[in-house]
Amino acid sequence: MYVITHPESTHHVDGLVGGWYDSPLTATGLRAAAAIAETLRAAIPAHAEVELYASDLRRTAQTADVIGELLRVPPVLDPRLREKSYGEAEGKPQEWLRERFLTPPAVGERIGHHDGIPGSETMGEFGERVYAAMAAIMVSDCAYQIVVTHGGALTFTVASWTKLPIDALAYARFHGASGSITELREDDYFRNRQVVRLGDTSHLATTLG
Template identity: 60%
Template structure:
């Protein structure tokens, strides 16, 4: 049985400052740091003590800091992979969200949704974003671990899950799996049929109370 535990980083400074995230290297807020500790404890309760665990994280500060909290309870070093970063928003990154809102061009209802850049110079297309996340996942899934923890971002989560269930990239134009900040998504593959399951999406029960 292979289990992948996908974490979306908790509250970061760009959330509370209402700035565009993307590759802008925001940091966890004090609330985000507390949530990261809660995430780590929840994973430690869920994963057997004797399991060999691999921890892979986006290299941005907010995900890296989340991974450090998890690493402290599991005694492992995070492997940083920039391919697990959030979508790049080009010139909009780090600017006020209202700056982007005034310039944002939504994707067409039909047509080339994967090649759309949302009207922002330097922004990644959905196709480019998906290809890099898929490339990261292809490599991660070659590692022989029963339990893997991936720390990434809210939008990137859609492509982590889509890659897991082997959706072709050209079919992703309408895919958007929403998961809250600080959530845990559980992906599972059985040893007999080798079916891949989305066992739990965007669970935040560990943040309650």
């Protein structure tokens, strides 16, 4: 499985809160999506069966469209793969969120902690949603799967694939920069699941400068 975090979108450059705010990719983001697609094309055998899934927000759907066009596979859009909802903060300046955001405690309830923003999700609600999407994806025995999602959702995507319980993520996070590729692999003998590479952006260096 290859997990892609969508590349640069307009909310990044405008300094706005993302979440479910439906921002498109920038021109730089579209070039990065093309670099991601080329990298996947080189890694996946030409005649292999491939499944492609993505969050239904524009920035992820656009990324999946670029990948799907090159690999000749239509993306399946799933709203459960969206980023964490930040409720009323979405589309507002990051400073607006910082002034109101209630950080989780160092000790105590963290997964169920609410950040104080009306309409936002807790990390537990966010995680359960992404875990449900991944459970549906992992039913398939397709040899190669690609999941296009968001930076915050990467933690739950990787953790669900490795079968970590959500409660184990009270502190742990998996980080991947925008436009990164994470490679997950299950071996054919022991059926162990490995994180082969996490948040790799080497494919962007030569393409974007």
